[in-house]
Amino acid sequence: MTDSVSRFWDKYIEKTILYKVSEDSRRWYVKHVEFFIKTRNGVRLASVSASDVETYLEVIGRKRYMVDWKFRQVVNALRILFCELINPPWAKDFNWQMWMDNSRDLPEDHATIARTSSITHDIRTKRGGEKLRACRQAFSALFVNLTKEIRLRAYSIRTEQAYSDWLARFIIFSDIKTTDDFTAEKISLFLEHLAVNRHVAASTQNQALNALVFYSTQVLKLEVEDKIVFHRAKRPKRLPVVLSRKEVNRLLDGLTNTLHKLIASLMYGAGLRLMECVRLRVLDVDFEFMQITVREGKGKKDRVVPLPETLVSTLQEQIQRVSSLHGKDIEAGFGEVKLPGALARKYKSAAKELRWQFLFPSMKLSSDPQSGKVMRHHLHESSVQKSIKKSANGNQINKKVSSHSLRHSFATHLLENGYDIRTVQELLGHADVSTTMIYTHVLNRGGRGVKSPLDV
Structure with missing residues (x-):
């Protein structure tokens, strides 16, 4: 190694220290950069363009061995190289953070991919702590029967996971040995324990009650609901967090990840839930009728929003990017996407069609945990949540802002503009208008509905 090359790597390692890269990881950063340099075939690093880096990241994002944390490590290694050592004009404006944020793999218990395997496999997933996993395995027959009843009723995967976890917690707390131990008295003691000792919210306690009543009545065929007596957690009356129009604009302007900004804009502009938004597919956007179709929203209902x-x-432009990325995936021998329900069996080639591709795809391919096929899922919703909170904090929005605040703001601002409550209910997908009525309280209470006597 020549002195100039040695100095280059010394400088690079110094920069990794400034970026707080751990000592164990630094050698891997060096390997990532060395591998990138080899692919340049002698071209000087100063001549590398932004499109060269994008193409390289797309290519390695299709490698089967490239797990999400390693991919983010590669992106960060190249960011340090170009932003700190090479300094080409494009490096500072290159959206390195977007490549890292949008590359997280979906875990096997994620709602989008969780129901593609057998029930027996699903109840043995890594979800929950060690005690819950051990319980599900020890009492596998109980959980198989619970899952069957839930799926017969087409309940959501989130409900299935929650009910399974509550059943496991109840079995552990009550030291259940056989199904004969399921009694109203033990259920009552468990629910009271949650409120008195665990101080859970009323909604959490009610979810546990619903889970145990469902298992007792639908699986064990026991009539226990009227016999359960317990201390109920007090349900707080909270109003939704609503942002003003100026606050919404500041929040959106503060999002540096362009994909996250588009998602947040859709959540506010169309009243979408976060998961509804990240699960949108190309075919769901209708430019002719100026509408978006939300498929299988909460309650398994479809609806149309503006x-x-x-x-x-x-x-x-986003659909063009998806089309370009999908075309390259096809050329590389990939291009499949997870299809909803039984579509994959009904339409064999649909999984490779552009219209079924996710509108907001992950930056990298990943192996489907059940089938083993390499697919491009949608980006993980947690990265959007983090970006929104970061933007709210950075723009001095002193409210408890979450991604759902944008949906609350959509509804409130529509009512402010004179739209009737039934229209807003339909756009939000609420089954009961009483759920939508909460936004009228936001408009009419406190400082919004009463003039202070100090100002009279």
Whole structure:
């Protein structure tokens, strides 16, 4: 190794220390950069363009061995190289963070991919602590029967996971040995324990009650509901967090991840839930009718929401990016996507069609945990949540802002503009208008509905 090369690597390692890269990881950062340099075939690093880096990241993102944490490590290694050592004009504006944020793999118990295997496999997933996993395995027959009853009723995967976890917690707390130990008295003691000793919210206690009553009545065929007596957790009356229009604009402007900004804009502009948004597919966006179709929203219901005119060109560009990425996936021998329900069996080639691709795909391919096929799932919703909270904190929005605040703001601002409550209910997908009525309270209570006597 020549002195100049040695100095280069010394400088690079110094920069990794400034980026707080751990000592154990630094040698891997060096290996990632060395591998990138080899692929350049002698081209000087100063001549590398932003599109060269994008192409390289797309290619390694299709490697079977490239797990999400390693991919983020590669991106960060190249960011340090180009932003700190090479300094080409494009490096500072290159969206390195977007490549890292949008590359997280979906875990095997994620709602999008969790129901593609047998029930026996599903109840043995890594979800929950060691005690819950051990319980599900020890009493596997109980959990298989519970899952069968839930799926017969087409309950959501989130309900299935929650009910399974509550059953496991109850079995552990009550030291259940056989199904004969399931009694109303033990259920009552468990629910009271949650409220008195664990101080859980009323909604959490009610979920546990629903889970245990469902198992007792639908699986064991026991009539226990009227016999359960317990101390109920007090349900707080909370109003939704609503942002003003100025606050919404500051929040959106503060999102540096362009994909996250588009997702957040859709959540506010169309009233979408976060999971509804990240699960959108190309075919769900209708530019002719200026509408977006939300498929299998909460309660397994489809609905149609308006497509904001200000997002038309941005969405068209996003679909072009998806099309380009999908074309390259096809050329590389991939290109499949997870299809909803039984579509994969009904339409064999649909999984490779552009219209079924996710509108907001992950930056890398990943192996489906059940089938083993390499697919491109949608990006993980947690990265969007983090970006929204970071933007809210960075723009001095002193409210408890979450991604759902954008949906609350959508509903409230529609009511402010004079739209009737039934229209808003339909757009939000609420089964009961009383759920939508909460937004009228936001408009009419406190400082919004009463003039302070100090100002009279």
